[in-house]
C-alpha cells in the first residue's frame with residue numbers, strides 16, 4: 001500500500017512488520033495440517049478465488065448497523081487498491097500499522113503486501129459490494145502469518161480511517177481468529193506500538209495478554225490463547 005517517507009523511517013523491509021515478513025516459498029511443509037487457504041478474486045468482481053492457487057470463497061459479514069460487507073482474499077494485483085486505502089487513511093493510522101511514517105504509493109511495500117507465500121500467509125480484504133464513490137474499495141485488511149514450526153500465527157490488521165469505529169476491526173479480528181482455530185492454532189500473537197490504545201483494547205476484547213518486549217520498549221506483544229478451556 002505504501003512507501004516509507006524519507007527521514008527517520010525504517011526501511012521498507014522493516015516496515016513490513018515481522019508478522020508479515022515474506023517467507024520463502026516452500027518453507028511450509030506440504031504435510032502441514034494447516035492447509036493452504038489463500039487466493040484471490042476481484043474486489044467485488046467474483047465469488048471464488050482464482051488467481052493464486054487454492055480457492056477461498058468470498059464470505060459475507062455484517063458490521064455495525066446491519067451493513068453487509070464481503071471478505072475476499074488479497075490478490076497479487078491489489079497494490080493500487082491498497083494505495084487507495086492508504087490515501088483514505090490518516091498518517092497516524094498508517095504509522096500505527098507500519099510503525100513508521102509511510103506515504104501511500106506503489107512500491108516495494110505494496111509488493112510485499114500483495115505478493116507473498118499464500119501457503120503460510122492469509123490476508124483478507126473487506127469491501128462493500130453495494131458501495132460507489134468514497135465508500136468503495138478496500139475498507140479493511142486482516143492478515144495471519146502461520147508459524148512454520150509451531151501451531152501459532154501472527155496477525156496484523158488495518159481498517160481504513162474513514163471506516164473506523166463501526167465494528168469492522170472487531171469483525172475482522174473475529175474472522176481471523178476463526179481461521180486460526182479452524183487450523184488448530186493454539187496461539188495468535190501480534191506486535192503493536194505501546195501507545196496504540198485502541199488496538200490494545202480491541203485485542204483485550206478477545207482475551208489478549210499484553211507482554212512487554214524485552215528488546216523494544218516501543219512495542220508490546222499481544223498474545224491470544226486459543227487452546228480449548230477445560
Ligand SMILES: CC(C)(COP(=O)(O)OP(=O)(O)OC[C@H]1O[C@@H](n2cnc3c(N)ncnc32)[C@H](O)[C@@H]1OP(=O)(O)O)[C@@H](O)C(=O)NCCC(=O)NCCS
Nearest residue numbers: 093096097156157158159164165166167168169170199205
Ligand atoms: C485498531 C483498528 C483496527 C480498530 O478498528 P475499528 O474498526 O475502528 O474498531 P471497531 O469499530 O471494531 O471497534 C471499536 C470499539 O468497539 C468495540 N466493538 C466493536 N464491535 C464489537 C462487538 N461486536 N462486540 C463487542 N465490542 C465491539 C471494540 O472492542 C472497540 O472498543 P473501544 O471503543 O473501547 O475501542 C483501527 O482503528 C485501525 O486500523 N487502526 C490503525 C492501524 C492499527 O493500529 N493496526 C493495529 C496494528 S497491527
